[in-house]
Amino acid sequence: MESDKKRDKNNHRERLRQRFENGGLSSLADHEIVELLLTLGYPRKDCKPQAHEAIRRFKNLKGVLEAPKEELLKIEGMGERSTIALRLIRDVSQRLVRDKTINSGACYSNPDDVYDFLKVAIASRPKEIFKVLYLDNRNRLLEEKTLFEGTVNRSAVYPREAMEDALRQHSTAMIFAHNHPSGSLEPSPEDKNLTRTLVFAAIFMQLKILDHLIITQRGYYSFAEHGLIERWESEYIRLNIPGS
CATH class of the missing domain: 3.40.140.10 (Cytidine Deaminase, domain 2)
Known part of the structure; x- marks a missing residue:
């Protein structure tokens, strides 16, 4: 039974990765994007409950990425490594926009x-x-x-x-x-x-x-x-x- 749950979890995660690989972000719902990001911090943990709760609290992907670390840590099962993954993707995306803007001569x-x-x-x-x-x-x-x-x-x-x-x-x-x-x-x-x-x-x-x-x-x-x-x-x- 335990091995079946683990197999289902791994299959689910792999399906998310494949959907992203084939269709990009537009192929995923906000909670699925958050879940995929959380797996960067906990590659062997089921992150679906934390992803759903994060979207419930902060409304959408933008709200989750902009949420203060202290508020994210209030979600049960959300650890330091998960918040680092979310903040990292936020800051990297901001840096990318900044560098592109500077290079474009805006x-x-x-x-x-x-x-x-x-x-x-x-x-x-x-x-x-x-x-x-x-x-x-x-x-x-x-x-x-x-x-x-x-x-x-x-x-x-x-x-x-x-x-x-x-x-x-x-x-x-x-x-x-x-x-x-x-x-x-x-x-x-x-x-x-x-x-x-x-x-x-x-x-x-x-x-x-x-x-x-x-x-x-x-x-x-x-x-x-x-x-x-x-x-x-x-x-x-x-x-x-x-x-x-």
């Missing part, structure tokens, strides 16, 4: 494009991630970099380092973005103070800040669209800071 001239590019990477993360896009003089993406993870404030993000990185990348413009794990789209006083400091530092270095986005699952807040970038640029000129 342009980022409006916040919708930036939001689409960064939403999957940071919108649902449980802590704040502060990113920068380095652009050339035609707004083509040269590099995307994480500057900080934690609570965003002026002591955590160093404007000088961001500007020096821009010069190393031969970048002329930058777009900053960070998420709000709370889901709020309102910029905090620290968000505004930091962005003002970055705008001032960029002008001093003869660089341009195009925008700073706050990104959540339900949308984004654009400092440029709300006129704040232009306001701080004008303020810098009025202050007539020496050396600028």
